[in-house]
Amino acid sequence: MKYKLSEIGKVVGGGTPSTKQPEYYTDSEIPWITPKDLSGYDKMFISKGNRDITKSGLENSSAKLLPAKSILVSSRAPIGYVAIAKNKIATNQGFKSIIPNESLVIPEYLYFVMKTSKQNLEQIASGSTFKEISTKVMSNFEVDIPSMNEQKRILRYLLPITRKIEKNDNLAA
Secondary structure, three states: OEEEHHHHEEEEEOOOOOOOOHHHEEOOOEEEEOHHHHOOOOOOEEOOOOEEEOHHHHHOOOOOOEOOOOEEEEEEOOEEEEEEEOOOEEEOOOEEEEEEOOOOOOHHHHHHHHHOOHHHHHHHOEOOOOOEOOHHHHHHOEEEOOOHHHHHHHHHHHHHHHHHHHHHHHHHO
16 A cells, blocks of 8 residues: 555754854764765665764754654765664754554664665755755655555565575674
8 A cells, every 4th residue: 555654753953053152063972874884885774874973963963863663865966875773862954754653664674675765766856956855845755665564474575585684694794
């Protein structure tokens, strides 16, 4: 069945604390993800990026603390990087993340849907200097979401393959 993302979850933008305030940044407080953190990142879950922000940095910016299992989708520079938050996490303004309604969609299933939506997302982006997807456009983006039983059935095939690929990648690294 077709759903707008806003019908199966809450779409949330990110933010960046002022870089002129060094007290907003730290090595180990609130994980903060930028699209650069997902460049070349091919695992399903992410727990930490290159930098963390402080509670003060979170409170004094438009960044929001997202719950674990949020689907992080880069919405500019570039569009379409996807990962699932392994823990509470914040993102910069280069993301439109989805907090899934787990009674309608399994986070891992939505991850795969968004991973395969990269081209469609790029097509709906707008902007003259660089392409970007707004919160409104992302909220109205339509995806096909089958019944919970069908999602579970599909994930029974996809998850073991994904885990095997990640395990092999770890061995090769």
